[in-house]
Amino acid sequence: xxxxxxxxxxxxxxxxxxxxxxxxxxxxxxxxxxxxxxxxxxxxxxxxxxxxxxxxxxxxxxxxxxxxxxxxxxxxxxxxxxxxxxxxxxxxxxxxxxxxxxxxxxxxxxxxxxxxxxxxxxxxxxxxxxxxxxxxxxxxxxxxxxxxxxxxxxxxxxxxxxxxxxxxxxxxxxxxxxxxxxxxxxxxxxxxxxxxxxxxxxxxxxxxxxxxxxxxxxxxxxxxxxxxxxxxxxxxxxxxxxxxxxxxxxxxxxxxxxxxxxxxxxxxxxxxxxxxxxxxxxxxxxxxxxxxxxxxxxxxxxxxxxxxxxxxxxxxxxxxxxxxxxxxxxxxxxxxxxxxxxxxxxxxxxxxx
Amino acid sequence: xxxxxxxxxxxxxxxxxxxxxxxxxxxxxxxxxxxxxxxxxxxxxxxxxxxxxxxxxxxxxxxxxxxxxxxxxxxxxxxxxxxxxxxxxxxxxxxxxxxxxxxxxxxxxxxxxxxxxxxxxxxxxxxxxxxxxxxxxxxxxxxxxxxxxxxxxxxxxxxxxxxxxxxxxxxxxxxxxxxxxxxxxxxxxxxxxxxxxxxxxxxxxxxxxxxxxxxxxxxxxxxxxxxxxxxxxxxxxxxxxxxxxxxxxxxxxxxxxxxxxxxxxxxxxxxxxxxxxxxxxxxxxxxxxxxxxxxxxxxxxxxxxxxxxxxxxxxxxxxxxxxxxxxxxxxxxxxxxxxxxxxxxxxxxxxxx
Numbered sequence: 115x116x117x118x119x120x121x122x123x124x125x126x127x128x129x130x131x132x133x134x135x136x137x138x139x140x141x142x143x144x145x146x147x148x149x150x151x152x153x154x155x156x157x158x159x160x161x162x163x164x165x166x167x168x169x170x171x172x173x174x175x176x177x178x179x180x181x182x183x184x185x186x187x188x189x190x191x192x193x194x195x196x197x198x199x200x201x202x203x204x205x206x207x208x209x210x211x212x213x214x215x216x217x218x219x220x221x222x223x224x225x226x227x228x229x230x231x232x233x234x235x236x237x238x239x240x241x242x243x244x245x246x247x248x249x250x251x252x253x254x255x256x257x258x259x260x261x262x263x264x265x266x267x268x269x270x271x272x273x274x275x276x277x278x279x280x281x282x283x284x285x286x287x288x289x290x291x292x293x294x295x296x297x298x299x300x301x302x303x304x305x306x307x308x309x310x311x312x313x314x315x316x317x318x319x320x321x322x323x324x325x326x327x328x329x330x331x332x333x334x335x336x337x338x339x340x341x342x343x344x345x346x347x348x349x350x351x352x353x354x355x356x357x358x359x360x361x362x363x364x365x366x367x368x369x370x371x372x373x374x375x376x377x378x379x380x381x382x383x384x385x386x387x388x389x390x391x392x393x394x395x396x397x398x399x400x401x402x403x404x405x406x407x408x409x410x411x412x413x414x415x416x417x418x419x420x421x422x423x424x425x426x427x428x429x430x431x432x433x434x435x436x437x438x439x440x441x442x443x444x445x446x447x448x449x450x451x452x453x454x455x456x457x458x459x460x461x462x463x464x465x466x467x
Numbered sequence: 468x469x470x471x472x473x474x475x476x477x478x479x480x481x482x483x484x485x486x487x488x489x490x491x492x493x494x495x496x497x498x499x500x501x502x503x504x505x506x507x508x509x510x511x512x513x514x515x516x517x518x519x520x521x522x523x524x525x526x527x528x529x530x531x532x533x534x535x536x537x538x539x540x541x542x543x544x545x546x547x548x549x550x551x552x553x554x555x556x557x558x559x560x561x562x563x564x565x566x567x568x569x570x571x572x573x574x575x576x577x578x579x580x581x582x583x584x585x586x587x588x589x590x591x592x593x594x595x596x597x598x599x600x601x602x603x604x605x606x607x608x609x610x611x612x613x614x615x616x617x618x619x620x621x622x623x624x625x626x627x628x629x630x631x632x633x634x635x636x637x638x639x640x641x642x643x644x645x646x647x648x649x650x651x652x653x654x655x656x657x658x659x660x661x662x663x664x665x666x667x668x669x670x671x672x673x674x675x676x677x678x679x680x681x682x683x684x685x686x687x688x689x690x691x692x693x694x695x696x697x698x699x700x701x702x703x704x705x706x707x708x709x710x711x712x713x714x715x716x717x718x719x720x721x722x723x724x725x726x727x728x729x730x731x732x733x734x735x736x737x738x739x740x741x742x743x744x745x746x747x748x749x750x751x752x753x754x755x756x757x758x759x760x761x762x763x764x765x766x767x768x769x770x771x772x773x774x775x776x777x778x779x780x781x782x783x784x785x786x787x788x789x790x791x792x793x794x795x796x797x798x799x800x801x802x803x804x805x806x807x808x809x810x811x812x813x814x815x816x817x818x819x820x
Contacts, residue, residue: 420794426813442795445783453781455781459779
């Protein structure tokens with residue numbers, strides 16, 4: 115029942131700005147290019163390596179922003195790396211990248227800014243998704259069992275069961291309020307939307323032509339091959355400047371009738387904060403997570419990153435201390451999801467006369 | 468009664484390593500070369516400017532270590548700046564530098580690592596000390612009214628009164644334990660030893676020849692003039708390699724009978740920690756002391772220094788956060804006197820294979 119690898123492809127989305135890891139993350143080195151994955155790999159490299167267990171490198175398209183093309187090529191040798199002329203959200207990005215796949219191909223869509231450690235379970239679930247997508251015109255999503263009432267995630271409500279761990283999707287809900295998120299977690303019918311998908315190219319383009327006809331039309335008939343990367347970028351440059359910026363969730367998933375969801379058997383973490391990253395890292399005898407030139411003195415349960423010079427907190431508990439040539443962040447672990455407040459303050463300061 | 472300025476001199480001691488302000492302080496830029504004085508001046512420049520109100524620049528000798536000669540020359544234009552071949556504590560340094568003064572001159576000894584803001588009171592007290600030293604063979608010290616039971620300072624116990632705010636010295640006590648320091652503060656008979664002195668060259672050398680004859684002998688008869696700096700350094704190079712390393716307190720003050728003390732009318736702070744420095748700095752609306760590229764987000768009563776890149780603490784109270792290209796320090800304000808623990812940990816880490 116497994117599809118042959120020759121008809122499989124993957125699109126890795128690697129264009130995010132990833133500012134949650136300021137000051138480690140920079141425009142030149144956003145979250146997906148930081149060594150946040152297990153084994154000290156970048157999240158992008160880890161995503162690529164997972165994809166390589168499903169298909170060869172030449173079937174993998176990396177879509178990023180123009181400034182990161184070279185960095186992504188280093189992380190993903192052999193892949194097709196293309197730079198978006200401008201950010202237009204996921205629906206146009208996926209529709210454009212589909213031009214590298216054949217009409218009868220199925221391809222996975224993989225964000226590159228989260229962590230997954232159980233690669234065997236990942237490969238098994240994606241094998242299953244490719245089989246489903248090859249057999250029927252289905253849009254396959256992956257639902258993550260929610261462990262907390264996150265209000266910044268999208269949720270998938272399961273409908274009728276199709277087979278073990280596979281259901282039709284009853285409804286998508288983006289970023290519910292806390293009360294609703296708590297209901298979802300308690301009710302057991304909802305999963306987090308991981309943002310990973312598998313579908314046939316034809317199935318996807320057809321669903322897009324229903325949800326956003328103009329977007330589908332803009333990329334219809336485009337066909338590119340490995341080696342055409344710069345021609346592709348030139349071709350989509352014009353299209354992107356006029357096409358609607360819209361997510362694949364709004365444009366396709368929330369309107370299509372043929373969406374199914376697999377309850378993921380693998381772990382998943384979106385690493386939304388320094389704290390979230392630290393929870394997956396090894397700790398020292400006093401519970402500290404350290405990276406680089408970190409010199410904790412009498413600290414407990416701290417997250418300490420020293421990139422370039424010694425970072426030496428003394429007598430602290432449950433704090434995040436990160437120093438890079440870009441700047442220094444210090445906050446309580448519990449506040450580390452609010453890093454946006456810091457990046458905004460740093461930008462505001464730059465704007466000062 | 469005032470002595471003419473032509474017979475006055477000053478020796479500014481500027482050789483300290485000053486590690487209490489790590490990571491701002493470095494071997495190349497120790498405490499006395501940091502802009503910790505009021506008006507953003509370096510402590511050395513502020514010391515020099517105070518001395519200039521008592522005598523012209525060419526009567527001021529700056530003694531530092533060889534690596535800091537150029538930096539001290541920039542801070543103290545017109546002064547005689549000499550580099551010690553090695554650290555030998557204060558008695559040899561003063562005996563050597565005395566070679567730039569005449570036998571009938573009086574000179575002040577001024578450490579360069581503390582803060583004094585009331586310059587008028589400083590000048591008046593030193594004028595008085597020079598007058599005393601010119602009239603009688605006295606070793607004049609300056610006592611600071613103690614405001615807390617510091618155990619890292621030396622204390623001067625006052626004896627018989629000679630005139631308003633001038634007493635004979637009954638006894639010196641170095642670094643008492645806390646109980647004794649508390650007694651001293653409560654008793655009202657003790658003052659902190661500021662490490663500043665005024666004496667005639669002849670008076671000093673005579674007292675040294677009693678306390679440490681070999682040290683006095685090693686420098687006896689040496690005479691140098693402005694322009695002789697490098698010859699002076701060569702001459703003392705040999706002497707320093709064999710002379711005893713001993714403080715002027717042990718070698719002279721604790722044994723001489725002719726020591727008097729002036730109750731200082733000026734303020735004085737040894738700036739022994741980040742906290743001590745911050746107490747003398749202006750604060751923002753939320754009580755934060757900031758320097759350089761400091762970007763506090765929702766912080767209160769913090770000390771924030773950003774040298775070279777934005778230093779952005781979020782949601783902190785009563786903390787010290789200092790980032791320089793040399794490293795990052797984070798601790799509670801109340802712990803900032805323990806920075807030595809950090810510098811030792813940073814050094815230990817460098818020694819690792």
